[in-house]
Amino acid sequence: MTRMQPESPWDTPDAAEEEFKPLTAEQVQALRRTQPLLSVWRVVIAQMFVGLLVALVAWGVSGRTSVGVSAGYGALAVVIPAAFFARGLTSRLNALHAGAAVLGFFVWEMVKIALTVAMLGLANRVIYELSWPAMLVGLVVTMKVYWVALAWRRVFHPQVKT
Numbered sequence: 001m002t003r004m005q006p007e008s009p010w011d012t013p014d015a016a017e018e019e020f021k022p023l024t025a026e027q028v029q030a031l032r033r034t035q036p037l038l039s040v041w042r043v044v045i046a047q048m049f050v051g052l053l054v055a056l057v058a059w060g061v062s063g064r065t066s067v068g069v070s071a072g073y074g075a076l077a078v079v080i081p082a083a084f085f086a087r088g089l090t091s092r093l094n095a096l097h098a099g100a101a102v103l104g105f106f107v108w109e110m111v112k113i114a115l116t117v118a119m120l121g122l123a124n125r126v127i128y129e130l131s132w133p134a135m136l137v138g139l140v141v142t143m144k145v146y147w148v149a150l151a152w153r154r155v156f157h158p159q160v161k162t
Contacts, residue, residue, distance in 0.1 A: 040086040043149045047082060051075025051142045058134050066129035073127050074138025077119040081112040 023031065054075055059068025088108030120139075124130050 038149060040089060043145060044079060044082050044086050046149065047075070047079045047142050047145045050145050051079055051138060054138045054141050058137065062131075062134070064131075066127070067131045067134045070123075070127055070131040070134040071138035073119075073123060073130075074135035074140075075142040077116050077123070077135075077139055078142040080119070081115040084115060085109065085112040 051072060052075070055068045055072030058071035059065060062068070085108045088104060088111065091104070120135075123135060127135075
């Protein structure tokens with residue numbers, strides 16, 4: 001029994017005849033208003049606030065300072081590497097060439113991962129009476145800000161001036 005393949009829209013002669021039409025300046029501005037860019041610095045600032053909130057809640061619920069400090073350190077293990085990453089992505093060198101931007105993205109992502117792993121590895125030496133569960137809660141909740149930023153894009157984007 002043979003299966004029939006659905007017809008591809010690329011196989012039609014009309015698709016081959018269509019020309020690429022560049023956008024006008026007005027169309028680009030309208031597109032930017034409807035689909036704004038995400039500001040990486042606003043995400044880092046939001047992570048700082050969420051990390052502080054998690055640390056205060058952990059301290060308030062447990063009544064122990066060490067639990068609050070552990071949750072705060074977990075949040076810092078996300079925020080500090082994210083700030084380095086944001087600084088690396090927004091440097092002028094990345095704006096010069098598309099290849100440099102792609103390479104810069106991967107390099108700064110590796111720096112971010114290495115710094116996060118190093119901070120987590122040093123946590124037991126840096127924090128007195130470290131609470132691993134509280135630190136991991138601070139880390140995970142602060143990392144989830146990335147998803148919130150994608151869901152609420154309009155809150156985290158810089159305003160486009162028209």
